[in-house]
Amino acid sequence: xxxxxxxxxSREVDAPEDMPxxxxxxxxxxxxxxxxxxxxAQCGVCxxxxxxxxxxxxxxxxxxxxxxxxxxxxxxxxxxxxAKVQQxxxxxxxxxxxxxQAGQIMSATALLDGNPxxxxxxxxxxxxxxxxxxxxxxxxRRAIKNAAAKSA
Amino acid sequence: MKKIxxxxxxVIVAAVLGFAGWLFxxxxxxxxxxxxxxxxEDYKGGDVTGVPAQLASAxxxxxxxxxxxxxxxxxxxxxPGGVPFAGGFAFNMPFGTLYSTNITPDKQTGIGDYxxxxxxxAVHKGIRADGERLYPAMPYTSYADMTDADALAIKAYxxxxxxxxxxxxxxxxxxxxxxxxxxxxxxxxxxxxERFRPNAGQSQQWNRGAYLAEAMGHCGExxxxxxxxxxxxxxxxxxxxxxxxxxxxxITGDKDAGLGDWNDEDIYLYLSTGHANGHGGSAGPMGEAxxxxxxxxxxxxxxxxxxxxxxxxxxxxDLPRTVTTPAPASHKEGLVADSExxxxxxxxxxxxxCHDWTGVSPVTGxxxxxxxxxVNDPSATNVAQTVIxxxxxxxxxGKIFMPAFGEGYSDDDIAAVANYVTGRFGAKGAxxxxxxxxxxxxxxxxxxxxQEAPHG
Numbered sequence: 001x002x003x004x005x006x007x008x009x010s011r012e013v014d015a016p017e018d019m020p021x022x023x024x025x026x027x028x029x030x031x032x033x034x035x036x037x038x039x040x041a042q043c044g045v046c047x048x049x050x051x052x053x054x055x056x057x058x059x060x061x062x063x064x065x066x067x068x069x070x071x072x073x074x075x076x077x078x079x080x081x082x083a084k085v086q087q088x089x090x091x092x093x094x095x096x097x098x099x100x101q102a103g104q105i106m107s108a109t110a111l112l113d114g115n116p117x118x119x120x121x122x123x124x125x126x127x128x129x130x131x132x133x134x135x136x137x138x139x140x141r142r143a144i145k146n147a148a149a150k151s152a
Numbered sequence: 153m154k155k156i157x158x159x160x161x162x163v164i165v166a167a168v169l170g171f172a173g174w175l176f177x178x179x180x181x182x183x184x185x186x187x188x189x190x191x192x193e194d195y196k197g198g199d200v201t202g203v204p205a206q207l208a209s210a211x212x213x214x215x216x217x218x219x220x221x222x223x224x225x226x227x228x229x230x231x232p233g234g235v236p237f238a239g240g241f242a243f244n245m246p247f248g249t250l251y252s253t254n255i256t257p258d259k260q261t262g263i264g265d266y267x268x269x270x271x272x273x274a275v276h277k278g279i280r281a282d283g284e285r286l287y288p289a290m291p292y293t294s295y296a297d298m299t300d301a302d303a304l305a306i307k308a309y310x311x312x313x314x315x316x317x318x319x320x321x322x323x324x325x326x327x328x329x330x331x332x333x334x335x336x337x338x339x340x341x342x343x344x345x346e347r348f349r350p351n352a353g354q355s356q357q358w359n360r361g362a363y364l365a366e367a368m369g370h371c372g373e374x375x376x377x378x379x380x381x382x383x384x385x386x387x388x389x390x391x392x393x394x395x396x397x398x399x400x401x402x403i404t405g406d407k408d409a410g411l412g413d414w415n416d417e418d419i420y421l422y423l424s425t426g427h428a429n430g431h432g433g434s435a436g437p438m439g440e441a442x443x444x445x446x447x448x449x450x451x452x453x454x455x456x457x458x459x460x461x462x463x464x465x466x467x468x469x470d471l472p473r474t475v476t477t478p479a480p481a482s483h484k485e486g487l488v489a490d491s492e493x494x495x496x497x498x499x500x501x502x503x504x505x506c507h508d509w510t511g512v513s514p515v516t517g518x519x520x521x522x523x524x525x526x527v528n529d530p531s532a533t534n535v536a537q538t539v540i541x542x543x544x545x546x547x548x549x550g551k552i553f554m555p556a557f558g559e560g561y562s563d564d565d566i567a568a569v570a571n572y573v574t575g576r577f578g579a580k581g582a583x584x585x586x587x588x589x590x591x592x593x594x595x596x597x598x599x600x601x602x603q604e605a606p607h608g
Contacts, residue, residue: 059516129504
């Protein structure tokens with residue numbers, strides 16, 4: 001039995017040690033906003049925050065989460081930067097098909113949490129691991145900049 | 153004039169004999185310890201061969217199963233994705249390719265017809281049942297130390313396996329290396345063909361560790377440099393060597409390049425699980441050695457190995473002292489890509505999500521790059537190989553996985569990211585070129601069935 005702190009709430013999960021957090025979130029806790037993409041940490045759609053860091057939940061096994069707090073797309077809107085990023089996302093109409101967007105928003109929010117005074121190079125370094133097959137990268141960049149401007 | 157010729161001849165003869173003597177003296181892997189080696193039956197310190205105490209009353213096959221893991225026969229006698237012990241594993245060497253053979257009990261293509269004496273001749277002397285010589289890719293100069301009883305327990309285990317019909321693959325060796333008969337000379341020079349002789353001045357634990365490291369685990373076959381005749385040069389015992397395109401690191405007591413700065417618990421954990429926090433995880437051939445062999449040893453045996461390793465004299469090698477502090481959190485600090493941003497770009501897209509810009513992984517300690525020997529090796533050999541081949545290990549903690557990027561990324565890409573990683577997280581950045589990476593791909597013995605990374 002694992003006790004996880006997810007979006008500010010304590011949750012009990014009965015899952016094997018080596019089950020990826022992504023499976024726990026989706027199948028055990030019904031938090032299906034986090035998506036499965038490549039399964040090998042190369043696309044970014046499964047990104048959640050663990051201990052404040054953006055982490056690919058397909059690679060992090062539940063036994064290694066420990067006491068670190070987990071934030072998912074369902075809860076990130078309750079954080080200051082998460083709310084601003086989501087607002088900026090809507091204003092820029094970022095998504096096309098939308099499948100990668102939860103991961104994009106999680107990575108963008110973690111970027112702002114760490115460094116609100118960002119430039120293009122920071123965005124490239126933080127977002128390069130989040131792929132978007134629709135090619136919304138230009139709108140993603142604009143939305144992150146808008147959110148950063150409102151955070152500064 | 154005659155006098156001069158005579159002197160020259162004498163000098164040449166002396167030099168040749170001296171060199172031969174030097175090679176000869178370098179063959180004993182345990183001479184570094186000094187003291188007096190005694191016959192096994194004369195050692196009064198306790199049992200040092202065979203299975204550990206908890207298996208002492210187990211049947212022959214169970215004992216053989218333990219010992220075959222300790223001797224790590226499976227890693228080389230199994231082709232990637234193939235049936236265990238059915239052979240076909242390729243050794244790519246500068247003078248051609250050799251394949252391991254089928255040691256399942258198949259009568260036509262395996263060892264089903266081997267008598268005990270024939271099996272012992274293969275294990276101790278490198279001589280097949282048909283009288284032909286084996287190449288020392290089969291570590292019989294190490295296995296020569298194995299007791300008859302232990303070798304025959306291994307045989308008993310092998311004979312319980314289902315026979316697999318797997319004919320040997322023909323070797324592709326250039327002349328004169330394709331002349332097996334010449335190995336008779338090599339064997340006279342480099343295989344003492346002598347069973348393990350404990351060191352009377354050392355503890356049982358040390359001697360047990362020596363037996364496990366030399367007779368069974370044959371650590372030196374990868375970790376000890378070779379002399380010009382491709383035999384182990386124990387003058388530089390465990391000082392590190394390049395084997396099958398991977399660097400087997402210095403495991404002597406040297407503080408910079410070896411294990412001098414590791415504590416006993418770290419060495420214990422690394423051997424038994426293939427990972428120690430702050431030192432990273434094993435991959436490549438050492439990953440196989442961990443998963444197929446070392447992880448099966450009982451704790452007492454791993455402690456014995458630690459004791460033995462601790463006694464190896466320090467040999468310096470060309471590796472700088474390992475950097476143990478994480479890199480800065482921002483990509484703009486620490487190593488900064490300027491004129492050649494390719495490595496940093498690849499790192500950002502394919503690596504940073506697990507390895508982090510600091511090198512300290514938020515995912516698993518196995519993925520932390522800070523403090524890892526490979527990352528602090530300016531040749532970047534193992535970094536490049538890990539990028540090419542990925543990591544696919546099965547441990548007691550579950551699967552350890554890194555995608556294989558070898559198919560999705562070009563040689564230039566892999567060189568750039570290896571240079572960036574060693575520069576950012578290690579002591580000294582590498583300067584690999586795409587050509588170097590192409591060479592490394594050729595040297596690696598195998599291309600396992602890998603889960604590919606998507607094209608980047």
